[in-house]
Amino acid sequence: MTVTPVIAGVGRTAFSRRSGRTVLELATEAALGAIADAAIAVDDIDAIATYHDNDTASPSEVASDLGTGPLTWSQSVVGGGSELCALIGTAADVVADGRASHVLIYRAMNGASGIRMGDYGTGSAAGYRQFMAPYGYATPVEVAAMAAARHMAQYGTTREHLGAIAVTMRENAQRNPAAVMNGRPMTMDDYLACRPIAEPLHLLDCCLETDGAVAIVITSATDATARPAVEIRSWAYGAGPHSVVPYEKYPDLTTMFPIWLREQLFERAGVGPADIDVACLYDAFTYTVLSQIEDFGFCDKGLAGEFVGSGAIATGGSLPVNPNGGLLSEGYIHGLNNVAEAVAQLRGSAADRQVPDAHLALVSGYSFSRGSALILGSAA
Structure with a gap:
């Protein structure tokens, strides 16, 4: 049977310059919103993934905070925006291959009040950067x-x-x-x-520097029962x-x-x-x-x-x-x-x-x- 991967749920927190909350709290709020939007239970989540720059809560922390069951697939990618659509695409393939039924993807960050990506000097000075930073x-x-x-x-x-x-x-x-x-x-x-x-x-x-989180749930078209699903x-x-x-x-x-x-x-x-x-x-x-x-x-x-x-x-x-x-x-x-x-x-x-x-x-x-x-x- 052909499985069509879809985005079935979306959740988010408020966006601000100073959340006053941990990235785990932000991730969990967005995740619960996406799960509710997809009209599934927390127990239905069997895979979790995120991408980050060492500035967020891990999938295992989020799974524990949510109280999910066992995970059949998990991914934590260190990387910038280049990984965004690739991670969603990979999760879609995981659903299409039957390795997971409901994948939660989230990005949580205190990008204004916490670790700021644009800060000069926060990156490594090794490799090619050693020839660029002095200029x-x-x-x-x-x-x-x-x-x-x-x-x-x-x-x-x-x-x-x-x-x-x-x-x-x-x-x-x-x-x-x-x-x-x-x-x-x-x-x-x-x-x-x-x-x-x-x-x-x-x-x-x-672009802005922002505190907040967004999460989505990817599942199969046959399992999407709530709001209109969006095909990948x-x-x-x-x-x-x-x-x-x-x-x-x-x-x-x-x-x-x-x-x-x-x-x-x-x-x-x-x-x-x-x-x-x-x-x-x-x-x-x-x-x-x-x-x-x-x-x-x-x-x-x-x-x-x-x-x-x-x-x-x-x-x-x-x-x-x-x-x-x-x-x-x-x-x-x-x-x-x-x-x-x-x-x-x-x-x-x-x-x-x-x-x-x-x-x-x-x-x-x-x-x-x-x-x-x-x-x-x-x-x-």
């Missing part, structure tokens, strides 16, 4: 800034193009009561006036040469990970870029949205600035991007909140931010030159 090239924003500068020089991309992304995400957040930046609108003038972080990227080009149509993981970080050996700083995985991603789902109704792109920085739009094939290389400036990524545009406000304006839960948004859109439950007739969603996660992506579809 101030050591954190994600500096990597993205170098790529953005190259794109600007090569294709004429402007700060206003990047600003169109930031302003659109903030506008989207005004229709999302759960967004950290709800109630805090932003204009292009606000964007252009904000302080620099790593030229050409400024403060409002960077395809997933792919890809990395190019010298993919640890884009430094002097990287072949083209204006490209990102989608060029290594897009063919298999779309082919496995039997669709193309034009078929995608909503894109939940990992927007750690404005520039990386622009690059992904090109590298997934939504527009020709070098034309994404014009594309985003035209309003195409707005909720009513040809490619709505992150109707929740994304990592830039909803919150940064390492990308899992964008998966939750894709599920809401495909369920038709996104209220004022709902994209009309949303049946296919693309979700991405990355660590610049390596990353993963999902294509999700409504079961109807």
